[in-house]
Amino acid sequence: MTWSEMQPLLQQACLETLWMVGWSAVIAILGGLPLGVLLVLTDRGGVLPNVVVNKVVGQIVNIARSMPFIILMVALISFTRAIVGTTIGPAAAIVPLAIGAIPFYARLVETSVREVDGGLVEAVQSMGGSTWTVVRKVLLPESLPSLISSATTTIVALIGYSAMAGTVGAGGLGDLAVRYGYQRFETELMWITVAILAVVISVIQFAGDLAARALSHRSPASAAPRLVLPRSRKPRSGETAGTPAADKADQAGTDEPGETAQLTKTP
Amino acid sequence: MITTTDLTKVYRSRGREVTALDGVDLHVREGEVYGVVGQSGAGKSTLIRCVNLLERPSSGTVTVAGQDLTALAGRGRRAGSALRQARSRIGMVFQHFNLLSSRTVRDNVELPLEILGVSGKERTRKALELLDLVGLADKAKAYPAQLSGGQKQRVGIARALAGDPKVLLSDEATSALDPETTRSILQLLRDLNRQLGLTVLLITHEMDVVKTICDSAALMSDGRIVESGKVTDLLATPGSQLAQELFPVGGVPSAEDRTVVDVTFQGEAAAKPVISQLSRTYNIDISILGAAMDTVSGNQVGRMRIELPGPFEENVVPIGFLREQGLQVDVADVDASKTAVLKEGAK
Numbered sequence: 001m002t003w004s005e006m007q008p009l010l011q012q013a014c015l016e017t018l019w020m021v022g023w024s025a026v027i028a029i030l031g032g033l034p035l036g037v038l039l040v041l042t043d044r045g046g047v048l049p050n051v052v053v054n055k056v057v058g059q060i061v062n063i064a065r066s067m068p069f070i071i072l073m074v075a076l077i078s079f080t081r082a083i084v085g086t087t088i089g090p091a092a093a094i095v096p097l098a099i100g101a102i103p104f105y106a107r108l109v110e111t112s113v114r115e116v117d118g119g120l121v122e123a124v125q126s127m128g129g130s131t132w133t134v135v136r137k138v139l140l141p142e143s144l145p146s147l148i149s150s151a152t153t154t155i156v157a158l159i160g161y162s163a164m165a166g167t168v169g170a171g172g173l174g175d176l177a178v179r180y181g182y183q184r185f186e187t188e189l190m191w192i193t194v195a196i197l198a199v200v201i202s203v204i205q206f207a208g209d210l211a212a213r214a215l216s217h218r219s220p221a222s223a224a225p226r227l228v229l230p231r232s233r234k235p236r237s238g239e240t241a242g243t244p245a246a247d248k249a250d251q252a253g254t255d256e257p258g259e260t261a262q263l264t265k266t267p
Numbered sequence: 268m269i270t271t272t273d274l275t276k277v278y279r280s281r282g283r284e285v286t287a288l289d290g291v292d293l294h295v296r297e298g299e300v301y302g303v304v305g306q307s308g309a310g311k312s313t314l315i316r317c318v319n320l321l322e323r324p325s326s327g328t329v330t331v332a333g334q335d336l337t338a339l340a341g342r343g344r345r346a347g348s349a350l351r352q353a354r355s356r357i358g359m360v361f362q363h364f365n366l367l368s369s370r371t372v373r374d375n376v377e378l379p380l381e382i383l384g385v386s387g388k389e390r391t392r393k394a395l396e397l398l399d400l401v402g403l404a405d406k407a408k409a410y411p412a413q414l415s416g417g418q419k420q421r422v423g424i425a426r427a428l429a430g431d432p433k434v435l436l437s438d439e440a441t442s443a444l445d446p447e448t449t450r451s452i453l454q455l456l457r458d459l460n461r462q463l464g465l466t467v468l469l470i471t472h473e474m475d476v477v478k479t480i481c482d483s484a485a486l487m488s489d490g491r492i493v494e495s496g497k498v499t500d501l502l503a504t505p506g507s508q509l510a511q512e513l514f515p516v517g518g519v520p521s522a523e524d525r526t527v528v529d530v531t532f533q534g535e536a537a538a539k540p541v542i543s544q545l546s547r548t549y550n551i552d553i554s555i556l557g558a559a560m561d562t563v564s565g566n567q568v569g570r571m572r573i574e575l576p577g578p579f580e581e582n583v584v585p586i587g588f589l590r591e592q593g594l595q596v597d598v599a600d601v602d603a604s605k606t607a608v609l610k611e612g613a614k
Binding site: 048117119120122123124125126127128129130131133137138141142144215217218 | 319321345346348351352353354355357359361363365366367368369370378379381382383410411412426430436
C-alpha cells in the first residue's frame with residue numbers, strides 16, 4: 001500500500017474518530033457531571049443525604065460500568081435506532097460511546113468532588129448559601145482542575161472504546177488499524193495508525209494537563225499530582241489507579257484486537 | 268444578642284448515643300466579646316455550630332438578634348430561605364479559614380455578597396473596603412495559597428463581615444496561628460468589636476484569647492456550661508474554676524502546718540504593695556508559691572499563691588487584713604492543691 005493510497009483512508013479515519021469521540025465526550029461530560037455531583041450530595045454526611053437515591057444511582061453506575069463496551073453496544077441497538085434512526089455508522093456509535101462513558105465520568109467526578117474540603121461547604125452554608133449555591137460556587141469551581149483531568153481521562157478512554165465502534169461500521173482509526181492493518185496484513189498502515197493514535201492521545205493529555213494546571217491556584221504542595229505525559233496507549237496507570245473501567249477500556253482498545261477482529265467478522 | 272435555652276444535641280450512630288450538648292443556656296449581650304472555653308470534646312464546636320444552625324440542635328432554642336432561628340429551621344435537614352437569610356446576617360470565621368482556593372482574595376470576600384444578590388460593582392466596592400479594613404488592600408488580586416496563615420484569617424474575617432452582620436461567630440479562629448499572629452488577629456477582632464459594635468461569640472481552647480479580648484466567658488465541660496459570666500466578675504468569685512484556669516497558680520506548701528492562700532488582685536488593689544505591708548504589719552514571713560499577672564480588658568489582674576506560717580487559726584487576722592485591702596482571698600485546700608499539682612505533673 002502506498003502513501004497516496006493510505007492518506008485518504010487515514011484522513012477519513014481521523015475525522016471519524018474525532019467526530020465520534022468529540023460528541024460522545026460532550027454528552028458524557030454533560031451527563032456524568034450532574035450524576036457524579038448527585039452521588040456526592042446524596043451520600044451519607046453529604047449536603048442532601050438520601051440513602052435510596054444514592055444507592056440506586058450508585059448501582060446503576062456500577063452496572064453500566066461493569067458491562068463490556070462491545071456488549072453495551074449490542075444491547076443498545078434498539079435504543080440507538082430509536083434515537084438516531086440507524087444502527088450503522090458513526091452517528092450510531094455515538095450513542096453507546098456516550099452511554100458507556102457517562103457512568104465512567106460520573107465516578108471520576110464523584111471522586112474529584114468528594115476531595116473538596118467540607119469546611120468550604122460549611123462556610124458557604126454559614127453565609128446563607130443554598131445547596132445549589134454550594135454546588136455552583138464551591139464544589140464545581142474548587143474541583144475544576146480535577147474535573148478537567150478526569151475529562152481528559154474519559155476522552156482518552158473513549159478513543160479506546162471507539163476502536164470497537166467499527167463493529168457498527170462507524171470507522172475511525174481503531175477500526176482502520178484492525179481492518180486494514182490486522183486483517184489485511186498491512187502492517188505498515190497499522191503502525192502508522194497506532195502512531196497517530198499515540199500522537200492524538202498525547203496531545204489531548206497534554207492539553208488537559210495544561211488546562212488543569214493553569215486553573216489550579218492551590219499551593220504546589222497541595223496541588224493535584226502532576227501527570228506524566230503519556231508515551232504509549234496506556235498512559236493513565238498512575239492517574240486512575242483503582243478505576244477498573246479505565247483498565248478495561250485500555251484492554252478493549254489495545255490488547256484484544258483478536259477479539260475485536262472476530263466480532264467484526266460476525267455481522 | 269445571642270440566647271440559647273436548654274440547648275441539647277445528641278448524636279446517634281449505630282445505636283450509640285453521644286450527648287454533645289446537654290442543656291446549654293448561653294446569653295451573649297449585645298456588643299460584647301464572649302468566649303467559650305473548654306477542652307476538646309467539651310461541645311464547644313457543636314455549640315457554635317448550633318448558633319447558626321449548621322448543626323440542628325436536638326432540642327432547645329437559639330435566638331439571635333431577637334429572631335428564633337430554631338423556629339425558622341423547619342423540620343427538614345435542608346435550610347429554608349428564611350433560615351438562609353438569617354444566616355447571612357451572622358458572620359463566621361473558621362480555624363482553617365475555609366477560603367476558596369479557586370478565587371482571588373477579593374472574589375472570596377465577594378462570595379457572601381453574591382449569595383445576597385448584590386450587584387457586581389457594589390460587591391467590588393464593598394470587598395475592597397473590607398480588605399482595607401482588615402489591612403489587606405494590596406492583596407486583593409492574590410490567591411489564598413499565596414497568603415500566610417494570618418493573612419488568610421484576615422480575609423476570612425473580611426468575608427465574614429461582608430453581609431454587615433451584627434454577630435460574628437469565631438470557631439477557633441486563632442488556633443492554627445502562631446502566637447504573634449494570634450495577637451494581631453485578636454487585636455483586629457477587638458477593634459472590629461469596638462468600631463462596628465459587633466457582638467463576637469468565640470470558642471477557643473486558649474486561655475490567652477479569653478484574657479486578651481473577652482468581656483465575658485463560659486467554661487464548658489461534658490456538654491454543659493460549668494461557669495459563665497463577666498471575666499472580671501469571675502475573677503472575683505471565690506473558687507471560680509475559670510479564674511483558676513485563666514490564672515493557674517500551683518505550688519505546694521514547704522512544710523505541714525502552713526496556711527496556703529490564693530490572693531486575687533484586681534483594679535486598684537493590684538497596684539498596692541500589700542504583701543510587704545502584710546509582712547511588716549504582722550511581722551510574718553511570707554513565701555510566694557506561685558503567681559500569674561496579666562491585663563484583662565485593660566485592667567491589671569493577678570493571682571498569687573502565698574504561704575503563711577502556722578495553721579489557719581493563727582492566720583485569721585492577716586487574712587482579714589488582706590481582705591480589707593480589697594483583695595479576694597481563698598484559703599486553698601492543701602490536699603486539693605497537692606492533687607492538682609500531681610495532675611499537672613502527669614500532664
